[in-house]
Amino acid sequence: MQHIGNRLGYRLASSIGCVFLALPIPAFALAFGAVTVKLPPAAELPGQPPSVAQACGICHSGDYITTQPPLTQQQWKSVATTMVNRYGCPISTQDIPIITKWLVKVNGKNR
């Protein structure tokens, strides 16, 4: 725990001053440091995504698609439509069939 604490930069506040250092350290004497993380790369979009599919990558990585259960053409169309209508995906509704065709190809289910 100490190790983690140090790594995160959770340490004594300089503001507590020398006067209090002899006393047991109360919990609120802990301070909050700077934390920087470097994330592993995002998974790429699967298959051969059409150019309009680059919009998918604005919000999520390709594994959001490949970890879905295999879906029917109708279900993928519904997902793509939801992304546009509810989640603000910046593609035209005319592009939904193109995206759907690609999604069915990479993770489709024949009913």
Next chain:
Amino acid sequence: MKRDKDKEAVDQSRRALLRTGALFGGLMLLGGGAGNALATTVRLPMANGERPLARYPQKRALLVLTSRPVQLETPMAVFNQGVITPNDAFFVRWHLANVPTRIDGRRFTIRIHGRVKQPLELTPAQLASDFEPVELTAVCQCSGNSRGLFEPRVAGGQWANGAMGNAHWKGVRLREVLDKAGLRADAVQVRFNGAEGPTLPQIPDFMKSLDLDMARSEDVLIAYAMNGAPLPLLNGYPLRLVVPGWYATYWVKMLDEIEVLNHADQSFWTAKAYRVPANACGCLKPGEKNVPLVPISRMNVRSFITSVADGAQIPAGRKLEVRGIAFDGGFGIKRVLFSSDGGRHWLEARLGKDHGKYSFREWQASFRPHKGQSYSLLALAINTIGESQRFTPRWNPTGYLRNVVETVKVSAV
């Protein structure tokens, strides 16, 4: 080839799990540990259930559900190691792609504004020093935990059962902060926003709201510590809302804004998302339309067997200790029943130490397996107000609220 290797890795982890179960309290070898050194992927019990096992910052090797936004699942073996889920094993779920990768806790502030008399802006250090510290142990569980086990399958984050964790939280009461700002008479809801943001203006920002009564309840905290340490960045450093008993969607991470509203929040994530059928079951039939919906809220009762994995082989001819965890939405676990014969006979499990009504509760039971026999192990938890788990899984199109009695099939050798 790859398939065989994956299978071998899973089998190996099952054997490790079994050994630990038998030793009862021995060290569990996790992904990243020696026992699982070969495993780079784990296969969850669902179609497209392959998950890389990878280390993210401040985390041990966890199951990667998605790399952006980062979503990491805790391997079930972790829950057999102790009642508290370590910070580096705690699941991760972000909604939006724009999550800060650098937070300076000295400069970070939380702003309290809206229908208040005196808007406030506080650093984490000020919160910690100016308000009474409060500590409690509580389960944080994703609304969609176990979504991948729904049948028929539904779209969404395909979690198995590891989108949950139990931590010791330390922070300050939200209501004390609200009272310091002074609520105006017309306040009805409180909205929470974190540093997580959308990548385009038309993408809804992730914000959640609570009714004023809930926001002002005793145990709702602005937490600045988790298991005695600052929160890992991926769990919301430096401040996170803690809403004990309620699903994790309300536990807003990197909390930097609290806005008091004089109307019901109409923003996307409260008014349109995270909603469940407005019936006692929270379920509907596949294809059923126009069912009224309400915001998801309190967690239902669940339990898991943690000492043996599904498909494991267990030693015959001597008593096998089985153990696991149970929890609910804040009433506390009263009983856990255990069956080794698929639910025909039940025995009372022994409950472990009580860490409070919001915590995992450990339990143990034993039975004597006979050589060559197969067993269906079940655990059924009941809370202090008599709520229990379901025997048939509920279904809803968003994959929320699963709490069916889970079955662990084992064979004695």
